[in-house]
C-alpha cells in the first residue's frame with residue numbers, strides 16, 4: 001500500500017516536483033520450568049526459539065479451514081514462550097486487550113490493529129477478549145503466564161490452554177501486592193500470593209522493569225485509552241518502576257512469522273489473487289473505480305477475509321492526469337482511494353489492494369490496459385517497472401538490508417530514463433498483522449520475515465506504472481508469494497481477456 005498525499009496532473013513541473021509522497025508510506029498448558037538460556041544477541045532480535053525451516057514446513061500441513069483447536073493452542077503457547085525468552089531477566093509484561101481502536105495518524109485504520117498484540121499472544125478476540133489482560137513473567141523457577149478475563153474463567157482456560165486464568169479484578173490485587181507489599185513477603189504471603197511473591201522477587205527492590213502495551217497509534221489530541229490511567233498510577237506508586245513499551249519485544253517476535261502466520265499470509269495472498277483477477281477482468285469502459293473496487297472487496301469478504309487496507313482502483317484516462325486534494329496530516333482515513341471516475345477506453349488501470357486473512361494482510365499493486373492489450377508505449381514503461389521489480393525481489397535473502405533493495409530500484413529507474421524522480425516513496429515494508437507492520441527496519445533481513453516490495457514510475461501526465469509484491473525471506477533467498485497474480489505482459493493480457501465471474505451481474509445491472 002502506498003498512500004499518495006499530493007497528486008497534481010495539471011502542470012508538468014508540479015508533477016515532477018510534487019508527484020506523490022509515500023508515507024510510512026493452546027491443550028498445551030503453560031510450560032513450567034526454567035526459562036531457556038538464550039544468548040543476548042538472539043534475544044535482541046526476538047529470534048529465540050524460532051526455527052524458520054520448521055515453521056515453514058509446519059505451515060504447509062496446517063489446514064486453515066479445519067484447524068485443530070489443540071494445535072492452535074500449541075501455536076499460541078509457543079508465541080508466549082518466544083516472548084518470555086526475549087524478555088530480560090527481572091522484568092514482567094502485561095498486555096491489555098484493547099477493544100477501542102485508536103485513531104491513527106499516518107495510516108489507514110484497520111479494525112483490529114490496536115488489539116493485535118493480545119490476539120497474537122492468546123488467539124482471543126471479540127467478546128472473548130473484552131476486559132482482559134495477559135501477564136508474562138520469566139523466572140528461573142517458572143515461566144508465568146496468567147490470563148485475566150472478564151469472561152467465563154473455565155471457558156477461557158479451555159479455549160486458550162492457559163492454566164492460570166483469573167477474573168480481571170485479580171490483576172490489580174496481585175500487581176498492587178507485588179508493588180507495595182514486597183517488604184512484607186513472609187512465608188504466609190508467599191503461600192497465599194505466589195504470583196505477587198514471584199513478581200516481587202523478580203523485581204527486587206530497585207530497577208523494576210514492566211513492559212506494557214502502550215497505545216500503538218496514539219494521537220495526543222484524542223481521548224486517552226483507559227489503560228493509560230493505570231500505567232500512570234503504576235509509575236506514581238512505585239518510583240523504582242521502569243515502564244517500557246512491550247512493542248519493543250513483541251514487534252521482533254511478531255516479525256518472524258510462525259506456521260500459523262505463514263499459512264494466514266499465504267491465504268491472504270491467494271484471496272487477493274482471486275479478487276484482483278475478478279476485479280480487473282470485470283473492468284470495461286464506463287465502469288467506475290468504485291464498481292471495480294466493490295468487486296474486489298466482495299471476493300475478499302466472501303472468502304472469509306477482510307480488507308488489509310482500503311482498496312485503491314485508479315483509472316487513468318487517455319489524457320492522463322487526475323487531480324487529488326492535498327491531505328492534511330492525520331486525515332488519511334478520510335481520503336477515498338477509489339472514486340466515481342469512469343474507466344475510459346484506451347486508458348490505464350492501477351490497483352493497490354490486499355486481503356487480510358486471520359489478521360495477516362497481503363499488499364499488492366497491479367496494472368492493466370483498459371483495452372486489454374498493451375500499446376507499445378504502455379509496454380515500454382511497464383517493462384521498465386517489471387524489470388526493476390523482478391531484480392529487487394531476486395535480491396531478497398538473509399543479510400540484505402532495506403537500503404540495498406531501495407538503492408537498486410532507484411538506480412535502475414534512474415538509468416532507464418530518470419524515472420527515479422517520480423519514485424518518491426520507499427522500496428517497501430514488512431507485512432504481517434498490519435499491512436505496514438511495525439518492526440526492525442535496520443537489522444538485515446532474516447528468514448521468516450515477510451515484506452512487500454513496491455516501486456514504479458509516473459509519467460508527467462500522471463499515469464502510474466507501479467508494482468507491489470509480497471515476498472518471504474527464506475533460509476537461502478526468497479519465496480515470491482504473489483508470483484501468480486498476473487504480472488507478465490502476456491498474463492495481464494490473458495487476465496484482461498478472461499470473462500469475469502461477475503460478468504452476468506454487471507451486464508444485468510446495466511440493462
Ligand SMILES: [Mn+2]
Nearest residue numbers: 001002363452
Ligand atoms: Mn505497500
